[in-house]
Amino acid sequence: MRWCCALMLWLCLCLAPLHTQAKSDELNIAAIPFPSSAPLFLAKELGYYAEENLEVTFQFFDAAQPIAIAVANRQAEIGATAFTAGFYNLAAKDTLRVIAAQSREEPGYRFLAYVASTIAWQQGLRRPEELPGHSLGITQIGSSFHLMAGLLAEEKGFDIDEIELVQLERVSRMVEAIRRNDTDATILPFAQARRLENEGSARILGWVSDETPYQLGGIFTSRHMAEQERDTLQRFLRAYQRAAQDYAEAFHDSGEGAPSQKEKDLTALLRNYIEAPPNVIREGASYIDPQGRLDVASIYRQVEWYKEEGLVDPEADPSVFLDLSFVEGHYNVPEELQQGSRGDKAEH
Missing domain, CATH: 3.40.190.10 (Periplasmic binding protein-like II)
Structure with missing residues (x-):
């Protein structure tokens, strides 16, 4: 009995470090x-x-x-x-x-889309470079969406101040703003952009990857x-x-x-x-x-x-x-x- 107890104790002591090492x-x-x-x-x-x-x-x-x-x-x-x-x-x-x-x-990969509301599309907004004079929904000033608009302005030769930037805090609110025609345009990931287009609430104007890769x-x-x-x-x-x-x-x-x-x-x-x-x-x-x-x-x-x-x-x-x-x-x-x-x- 003493031999068995000693053996069990020895096994526990030997295996304990292995258990500790295996912890993720x-x-x-x-x-x-x-x-x-x-x-x-x-x-x-x-x-x-x-x-x-x-x-x-x-x-x-x-x-x-x-x-x-x-x-x-x-x-x-x-x-x-x-x-x-x-x-x-x-x-x-x-x-x-x-x-x-x-x-x-990267050109050829369609992740982020420039999206126009139905009304803005009907009124003639067809391409990303036509955003001056329109409102653009973004999360906030200083966001990546703000940067994308700025890079587009540089690429197309207009001043970003020609776009009315509307801060909406979250992507979900940007989606709803387009659906309700509260903003003329926004920039959205493909899934949200395609969903809006399929339901007839928006039209895709182009892709950030094709206009301003970064x-x-x-x-x-x-x-x-x-x-x-x-x-x-x-x-x-x-x-x-x-x-x-x-x-x-x-x-x-x-x-x-x-x-x-x-x-x-x-x-x-x-x-x-x-x-x-x-x-x-x-x-x-x-x-x-x-x-x-x-x-x-x-x-x-x-x-x-x-x-x-x-x-x-x-x-x-x-x-x-x-x-x-x-x-x-x-x-x-x-x-x-x-x-x-x-x-x-x-x-x-």
Whole structure:
């Protein structure tokens, strides 16, 4: 009996450390349930996080700014959303680190649409460059929608002040404003834009990706996580990159033919997060770099545009919050980041 008890005690002592080592690290990811965040969701559904010993939960929002705040306040470990003036102001205070790319507006990929209300269409609004003299619903001044309007104004040679910007706080209110003809136009993700068009409440004018391609969003974390939890972030990014590669194989250049079996399978998984029919998810699949590589020059240009509008601190410096060491091969990296410690692994 004593021998048995001693053996049991020895086994418990030996196995206890193994149990401790097997405990998963928990990550709370803040995001918007849009196709632009698809690899985040696929990595969970396909078990890639679990394989990296990560237990992931999602916290969903209806606008970009609260996501940046949640990560800066360490209420979430990871954030994924479009870049905004508010994001850049927070990041400039050395609270956030951008570590990878989310979605990019790339020609041929129809994610964000310029949308006209039925009445505005009937009155002659047909193209994005005809927005001057009309009202445009956005979430808020300094939002990514504001930036898209500004980039369009630059590209087409008109002043953004020629557009009446209507702040509606949330994407859901932008949808309703178009449905009620309260604004002449807005910018919406494909699913919402196509739904409005199918019900006869709006018409699609064009695509942001075709007019002003740019780095829409990123994957970011707090400075604390980047400095103190590097191993956890590396495991997260390995899972994310695997899912991004799967997404690219299924949805990039999928064409007009019948969807592949992989595309069908991934679409079914994405419907657990994205409220849209399978064909809408397919048609509105945004471009996502398979390795999570950023167009760094685009981020610099965005910060400059917000500065010109008086919405970002004049001293804001992207080199403070861009940590390019987690992912190799970022695009258009300025010399200062190629030489800096955070950009040592980046490629021009």
